[in-house]
Amino acid sequence: MTKDQIIKALKTAIEVLGTHNESECAGLLLEVCNILLPTDQGHIQYVDSEQSVYSGRVDLIVYADAVETFGSIRRIIYVWELKAPQLSLFSIDTNSRARPTDHLYDAENQLIHYHDSLCNNSSFLETHKILSAKDVKFGGIIIGRFNNYVEHRSMNEEKAKNLAEHALRMRQDLFYTPRGIKIWTWDTILMKARLLAQSFTTIKGDDSTQLHATLNATLPALTIKATGHIN
Numbered sequence: 001m002t003k004d005q006i007i008k009a010l011k012t013a014i015e016v017l018g019t020h021n022e023s024e025c026a027g028l029l030l031e032v033c034n035i036l037l038p039t040d041q042g043h044i045q046y047v048d049s050e051q052s053v054y055s056g057r058v059d060l061i062v063y064a065d066a067v068e069t070f071g072s073i074r075r076i077i078y079v080w081e082l083k084a085p086q087l088s089l090f091s092i093d094t095n096s097r098a099r100p101t102d103h104l105y106d107a108e109n110q111l112i113h114y115h116d117s118l119c120n121n122s123s124f125l126e127t128h129k130i131l132s133a134k135d136v137k138f139g140g141i142i143i144g145r146f147n148n149y150v151e152h153r154s155m156n157e158e159k160a161k162n163l164a165e166h167a168l169r170m171r172q173d174l175f176y177t178p179r180g181i182k183i184w185t186w187d188t189i190l191m192k193a194r195l196l197a198q199s200f201t202t203i204k205g206d207d208s209t210q211l212h213a214t215l216n217a218t219l220p221a222l223t224i225k226a227t228g229h230i231n
Contacts, residue, residue, distance in 0.1 A: 010025065010189070011190055014189075017086065032192075036080065042066035042067055044063065045064060054117045055116070061078070062077060063076075064078070076137060078138070081108075083107050089149055090149065119133040138182075140182030142185070143183075149161065171183075
C-alpha cells in the first residue's frame with residue numbers, strides 16, 4: 001500500500017465502533033512506525049511486535065541506531081504498549097477529580113513491567129547489541145481517541161474533559177515526562193502519520209506533487225517481526 005492508502009486504512013480502523021481492534025490498528029502502525037522514534041535518535045533498524053519477556057508479551061519494541069558525538073553507533077530501544085482506540089483514558093472519580101481508567105492503569109502496569117524485564121535480561125541485551133540497560137527506554141502508551149478521552153457519564157462533558165486534562169497534566173509532571181513516557185491517542189498517531197507523508201510533498205506553483213517514491217526510498221529499510229496478537 002502507498003502511504004496515503006495506509007493512512008486511509010488507519011483512519012477507518014480507529015473509527016470502528018462496537019469492538020476493540022487494537023490488533024488491526026497495530027498492524028497499520030507498523031507501516032508508519034518511524035513516527036515512534038524521536039527525531040534526534042538516529043534511525044529505526046528493526047521493529048518487533050509481541051516480543052516474549054518474563055512478565056508477558058511486549059506489544060511493540062522499536063530498535064534504533066543513534067550516532068554518537070565521535071561517530072560511533074549506539075543501539076537504543078523504545079518499549080510501547082498499545083490499547084484499543086475504543087477505550088477511554090480517564091473516568092470521573094468525584095465531582096472534582098478524574099482518574100485513569102482501568103485500561104490506562106493496565107497499560108501503565110504492563111509498560112513498566114515489560115521495560116523492567118528487558119532491562120534485566122542480559123541475554124536479550126547481548127543478542128541485540130544493547131550496551132547498557134540505560135539504552136532500554138520507554139516509548140509510551142497509545143490508547144483511545146480525542147472524542148472518547150474521558151468517560152463523562154452524567155457530568156457535563158466540558159467539565160469532565162477539564163478534569164481529565166488536569167489529571168493527565170499531573171501524571172505527566174510527576175510520572176510520564178521525567179521518564180520519557182508518551183501518552184498518545186490513536187488520533188495523535190494518525191496526525192503524525194499525515195505529517196510524515198506531507199513532509200515529502202513538494203509544492204510547485206499550483207501543482208502539488210506527492211513524492212511517494214521518495215518517501216519509500218528515504219525511510220530506512222525496516223525488518224518488522226509481528227507475531228501473535230496485541231493484548
